[in-house]
Amino acid sequence: MQALASLYSANASLIKPINKKGKTDYLVSVPCTCEDIDNGTVGYFHDTPYTVKAGDTAGNITSFLFSGQAYNISEKLMAGVAIIVHLPCGCYSALAAGQSQLVTYTVQQGDTLSTIADLFDSDVNSIRMMNTRLTVDPEFLSPGWVLFVPMGMKQNNNQEQGERSKKTGFALEISIPIIILVIGGLILFFYWKHKSGQSVEDPKELKDRSISKIGSHGSKFSHKDSTKDLLPYESERPLIFSLEELEEATANFDETRKIGSGGYGCVYFGMLGKQEVAVKKMKSNKSKEFFAELKILCKVHHINVVELIGYTSGDDHLYLVYEYVQNGSLSEHLHDPLLHGHQALSWNARAQIALDAARGIEYIHDHTKARYVHRDIKTSNILLDNGLRAKIADFGLAKLVERTGEDDCFATRLVGTPGYLPPESVCELQMTTKTDVFAFGVVLAELITGYRALFRDSKEANKMRSxxxxxxxxxQDEDPEAALEAIIDGNLKGRDLLLLLPSRSYSLSAFLFRLGIVGDTEEKMPELQLGAHTIRSHGTKVARFHMHDWIILLLLIVIDVVLNVIEPFHRFVGKDMMTDLRYPMKSNTVPFWAVPLYAILLPLAIFSAIYFRRRNVYDLHHAILGLLFSVLLTAVLTDAIKDAVGRPRPDFFWRCFPDGKDVYDNFTTSVMCHGEKSVIKEGHKSFPSGHSSWSFAGLGFLAWYLAGKIKAFDRRGHVAKLCIVFLPLLAAALVATSRVDDYWHHWQDVFAGGLLGLVVASFCYLQFFPPPYDMDGWGPHAYFQVLADTNTAQVSATTNPLHLRQSEMETVYASTEQHNDLIVRDTNRILDALEAGRRH
Structure with a gap:
């Protein structure tokens, strides 16, 4: 023992015997210092003097006296000369906190990493980390190799695992209750929606309910013939409301509920139970119009005529309650639609609206017991439902005409709206069904051109043109088609439009028939305006259908948390690599907490703003779902690649050696870091850039979404639209650039991260939405599927929604050279063919 202490220049009391396979070896504790030995080699060594004996060689001294651990003994030895033997030590600062002993061990025959670890109460992974030569083949050991073995690492690892488990447990203590609360909240929400859905009052029961007697209101009507006028309506059992009910339904006729106004009064949105209604509040001097609508709408029941639900009177006002038609008037969709929160109507949508309006007008003309003339057909009196199907409204000026051989009736006063009145009505006060047909022709012209019926002359500002x-x-132009094409509404796509243009020889029915053929044989659905599917009406259905998608999102969150907790792969970093890894450590220009703000919360705010304007839960839900999938899939892919690649960051030198004193393995020149473990761990996560991938995943999805909403690819060359689309991408690019400027990433990391985020965002967007350049690119796939299913169900359930009579003749107004001839033709076969075409 004393001889061993003398050989190693050690304290004999610090030498401990160890038993290895029945053979006694010794563990010699010696002090080590960092020094510069010959040839400029810097490292940790223990120096011991040795007097050369006769016959000694460098190999003998290294292999037999010092177990192969002596470093670089000179071959030129002389007996009796004292030399200094350098014995390599491992770097203490590279060990875990609290580690104080590192064994320099020579591999012997039959050794494995496991047996060596057991011998010194160490850990296999710790041995691999201390000896970079093992990274090529960790299971291969060659006798004579010198390894650095950290002693007592099992105990330290147990402590670290305990601390890590505490941290993990703390994270789980926080995350699990949050996840449970979220899931519980969703379950309670769906349950509440389900129960509230069951409690909705049956509309049929609502209609059969009798609230009060009309006699209590009759005395308030100003006209003496009110009772007479009410008799036909009473026989149809209308719903009579109390004034208190309507006040409650409209929040006491709050101004925020007002959805329309005119000379008759105002229209308010209301809720009667769970039913949405429109309440027209009329002035008491409008009782004539009030009774006109009562008499007609209680007898007219058609899919293209607005439905009257009930009425009441009181407080010097008269009230009519209609079904609520969600998408407003046709006028709002044709004239400055964006100002009213609507998309411009497509050609197919306009064709369908024209057909619906024509059927509604035809019904009140020819398919009711009494023939009525509306007398105020215009775009503001044509309402559009959630599928952009048209309904004729406002029958306050309607008049009963006799079914006689007389073509003309005469009115005592001129009524209607300027711009929609035929010359005969203006000059001769004529009132026939042809009056409505003429006005409908003006509506058709508005559908094609987008112009108003009356507009200010561009040449003479003080004059109006019709x-x-x-x-x-x-x-009358030499080339009518070219002249018409020149004033076609700029929002129309123009496909097959010229085939539909009516020549002078076409009757209105023939023109409508051609509209119907093209509109109903189009391969794709007509472009319909979003707006009627709210969270309240359809939220439960949408969320329940996509419940599995939300569960997958939660799983992605868990996976990403795990990927951030585990230790990344530590790629070999040598001394000669430090030139590219010596950039200074800087703080983040864009902190990590800011990334979710602009990549997630900002798009969510934009989605919500669009929802509150258009009220379509399909668009909102799928935009949110697509965005979250884009960001979370990108996060999982990014963190998985980071852990697998383990590329060092540009500032890795200062993470590894915060004091600027770099230390390397003597044999492999691998770095021997002595910085903070968490900082070093983060230093191995350079590729790809997480900031870049997240930014392009969130803002890239937003760019796709905006491109679809503003129709950036409508082939009209609006540069402003491109600027809007590229604005989110510019923000993402600036964030990515800041990662290179901060020396947190190499440029390749940023490029790969941005490309990854943009690709994932594109796939996720196209999963839920058509491409922005598609004609249906403004809405989600699910919305069009719902509309297709609804239309199919309606067609299957209704074989003859117009109740057409086989012998009816229609009088239509057709444009001729004199512009006032009338053509009488049988249109029932045309309409029947049209209905058959729609069914097939």
């Missing part, structure tokens, strides 16, 4: 005068000029 759309009819423009259309007459077109038909």
């Amino acid at each position: 759309l009819i005068s423009i259309m007459k000029g077109i038909f």
Whole structure:
């Protein structure tokens, strides 16, 4: 023992015997210092003097006296000369906190990493980390190799695992209750929606309910013939409300509930139970219009005529309650639609609206017991439901006409809206069904051109021009098609439009028939306006259908948390690599906590703003779902690649050696870091850039979404739209650039991260939405599927929604050279063919 202490220049009391396979070896504790030995080699060594004996060689001294651990003994030895033997030591600072002993061990025959670890109460992974030569083949050991073995690492690892488990447990203590609360909240929400859905009052029961007697209100009507006028309506059992009910339904006729106004009064949105209604509040001097609507709408029941639910009177006002038609008037969709929160109507949608309006007008003309003339057909009196199907409204000026051989009836006063009145009505006060047909022709012209019926002359600002005068000029032009094409609404796509243009020989029915053929044989669905599917009406259905998608999102969150907790792969970092890894450590220009703000919360705010304007839960839900999938999938892919690649960051030198004193393995020149473990761990996560991938995943999805909403690819060359689309991408690019400027990433890391995020965002967007350049690119796939299913069900359930009579003749107004001839033709076969075409 004393001889061993003398050989190693050690304290004999610090030498401990160890038993290895029945053979006694010794563990010699010696002090080590960092020194510069010959040839400029810097490292940790223990120096011991040795007097050369006769016959000694460098190999003998190294292999037999010092177990192969002597470093670089000179071959030129002389007996009796004292030399200094350098014995390599491992770097203490590279060990875990609290580690104080590192064994320099020579591999012997039959050794494995496991047996060596057991011998010194060490850990296999710790041995691998201390000896970079083992990274090539960790299971291969060659006798004579010198390894650095950290002693007592099992105990230290147990402590670290305990601390880590505490941290993990703490994280789980926080995350698990949050997840449980979220899931519980979703379950309670769905349960509440389900129960509230069951409690909705049956509309049929609501309609059969009798609230009060009309006699209590009759005395308040100003006209003496009120009782007479009410008799036909009473026989149809209308719903009579109390004034208190309507006040409660409309929040006491709050101004925020007002959805329309005119000379008759105002229209308010209301809720009667769970039913949405529109309440028209009329002035008491409008009782004539009030009774006109009562008499007609209680007898007219058609899918293209607005439905009257009930009425009441009181407080010097008269009230009519209608079904609520969600998408407002046709006028709002044709004239400055964006100002009213609507998308411009597509050609197919306009064709369908024209057909619906024509059927509604035809019904009140020819398929009711009494024939009625509306007398105020215009775009503001054509309402659109959630599928952009048209309904004729406002029958306050409607008049009963006799079914006689007389073509003309005469009115005592001129009624209607300027721009929609035919010359005969203006000059001769004529009132026939042809009056409505003429006004409908103006509506058709508005659908094609987007102009108003009356508009200010561009040449003479103090004069007004009528759309009819423009259309007459077109038909008299040498090239009517070219003239009409020049004033077509700029929002129309123009496909097959010229095939639909009516020549002078076409009757209105023939023109409508051609509209119907093209509109109903289109391969794709008509572009319909979002707006009627709210969270309240459809939220439960949408969320329940996509419940599995939300569960997958929760799993992605868990996976990403695990990927951030585990230790990344530590790629070999040598001394000669430090030139590219010596950039200074800087703080983040864009902190990590800011990334979710602009990559997730900002798009969510934009989605919500669009929802509150258009009220479509399908668009909101799928936008949120697509965004979250884009960000979370990108996060999982990014963190998985980071852990697998383990590329060092540009500032890795200062993470590894915060004091600037770099230390390397003597044999492999691998770094021997002595910085903070968490900082070093983060230093091995350079590729790809997480900030870049997250930014392009969230803002890239937003760019796709905006491109679809503003129709950036409508082939009209609006540069402003491109600027809006590229703005989120510019923000993402600036964030990515800051990662290179901060020396947190190499440029390749940023490029790969941005590309990864943009690709994932594109796939996720196209999973839920059509491409922005598609004609249906403004809405989600699910919305069009719902509309298709609804239309299929309606067609299957209704074989003859118009109740057409086989012998009816229609009188239509057709444009001729004199513009006032009438053509009488049988249109029932055309309409029947049209209905058959729609069914097939």
